[in-house]
Amino acid sequence: xxxxxxxxxxxxxxxxxxxxxxxxxxxxxxxxxxxxxxxxxxxxxxxxxxxxxxxxxxxxxxxxxxxxxxxxxxxxxxxxxxxxxxxxxxxxxxxxxxxxxxxxxxxxxxxxxxxxxxxxxxxxxxxxxxxxxxxxxxxxxxxxxxxxxxxxxxxxxxxxxxxxxxxxxxxxxxxxxxxxxxxxxxxxxxxxxxxxxxxxxxxxxxxxxxxxxxxxxxxxxxxxxxxxxxxxxxxxxxxxxxxxxxxxxxxxxxxxxxxxxxxxxxxxxxxxxxxxxxxxxxxxxxxxxxxxxxxxxxxxxxxxxxxxxxxxxxxxxxxxxxxxxxxxxxxxxxxxxxxxx
Ligand code: ATP
Ligand code: MG
Ligand code: FE
Numbered sequence: 001x002x003x004x005x006x007x008x009x010x011x012x013x014x015x016x017x018x019x020x021x022x023x024x025x026x027x028x029x030x031x032x033x034x035x036x037x038x039x040x041x042x043x044x045x046x047x048x049x050x051x052x053x054x055x056x057x058x059x060x061x062x063x064x065x066x067x068x069x070x071x072x073x074x075x076x077x078x079x080x081x082x083x084x085x086x087x088x089x090x091x092x093x094x095x096x097x098x099x100x101x102x103x104x105x106x107x108x109x110x111x112x113x114x115x116x117x118x119x120x121x122x123x124x125x126x127x128x129x130x131x132x133x134x135x136x137x138x139x140x141x142x143x144x145x146x147x148x149x150x151x152x153x154x155x156x157x158x159x160x161x162x163x164x165x166x167x168x169x170x171x172x173x174x175x176x177x178x179x180x181x182x183x184x185x186x187x188x189x190x191x192x193x194x195x196x197x198x199x200x201x202x203x204x205x206x207x208x209x210x211x212x213x214x215x216x217x218x219x220x221x222x223x224x225x226x227x228x229x230x231x232x233x234x235x236x237x238x239x240x241x242x243x244x245x246x247x248x249x250x251x252x253x254x255x256x257x258x259x260x261x262x263x264x265x266x267x268x269x270x271x272x273x274x275x276x277x278x279x280x281x282x283x284x285x286x287x288x289x290x291x292x293x294x295x296x297x298x299x300x301x302x303x304x305x306x307x308x309x310x311x312x313x314x315x316x317x318x319x320x321x322x323x324x325x326x327x328x329x330x331x332x333x334x335x336x337x338x339x340x341x
Pocket of ligand 2: 010011012302
């Protein structure tokens with residue numbers, strides 16, 4: 001089965017050709033980071049304009065690199081949410097147009113399901129499964145009782161982990177997005193600043209990162225006022241130690257409550273080396289019987305390959321969008337209600 005997949009929810013325009021949901025024939029990614037850097041974040045109008053300029057070129061490249069034509073395709077999959085409405089609309093319009101013109105089924109894909117299904121490129125997914133989904137806009141624990149079903153069992157009450165990385169990075173004078181750079185600094189520093197571990201002892205699976213962000217910003221500002229300079233390596237190490245400890249502790253708690261076969265680590269922040277290492281250690285010690293599946297580094301950030309993987313599963317389960325498919329900027333998985341058979 002051959003799927004042409006589109007991703008344009010934020011600041012990456014990406015088109016991929018995926019075979020059987022787990023083989024990447026092509027995965028073209030045009031990033032706009034350089035256009036957004038000077039603003040310290042993604043500017044929605046700039047983003048949509050870039051998507052419009054890039055989407056046709058990326059589609060042609062994806063087909064060429066995969067050495068397929070429209071006639072070889074079986075379906076078109078597209079991210080329709082969550083994300084920036086103007087950005088999403090570009091991918092949705094392109095996917096609809098191609099599906100309509102070539103008489104192909106149109107498969108709607110939730111971007112977050114895409115992040116999780118990137119795991120298919122390295123393993124056969126087994127259910128029930130749990131996903132720790134950490135990205136620029138989301139931090140959530142997702143329970144998958146079976147294929148193509150996703151339920152939130154815990155999530156951040158305020159900032160996403162990636163958002164906290166990017167905001168803290170700005171205070172350190174790093175360029176956007178700063179997650180990777182903070183990760184690298186953290187490995188050269190020490191956890192000496194004792195930042196808060198929010199909600200870690202609470203009896204729920206939720207997270208909070210805004211208090212940590214404020215504690216970090218206050219620490220830096222207070223030091224600046226008295227003319228003291230703090231070591232950014234130690235700041236990064238202390239910040240990362242807090243984020244990682246909270247994520248790993250809540251994941252451990254979730255695994256005690258939800259017996260699963262696999263734990264998937266997905267989303268942009270899943271590229272974090274400190275998080276990957278700490279989760280690997282915790283899993284080996286506490287849950288050696290559960291397979292830990294960190295999404296491959298190259299597929300943690302936004303890309304259309306993951307949308308093709310999730311799209312294949314949705315396609316097999318009969319999901320089809322009609323021609324009035326619209327962008328859904330605040331699309332969310334449902335909450336687990338404790339009653340899934
Ligand atoms: P969402 O998926 O929630 O809609 P998004 O698509 O903008 O948001 P992703 O592209 O999945 O987010 O992830 C981007 C985020 O990942 C950024 O916040 C970036 O700083 C962060 N990130 C990337 N690499 C690392 C790393 N090594 N350590 C920590 N954070 C990282
Ligand atoms: Mg991005
Ligand atoms: Fe994303």
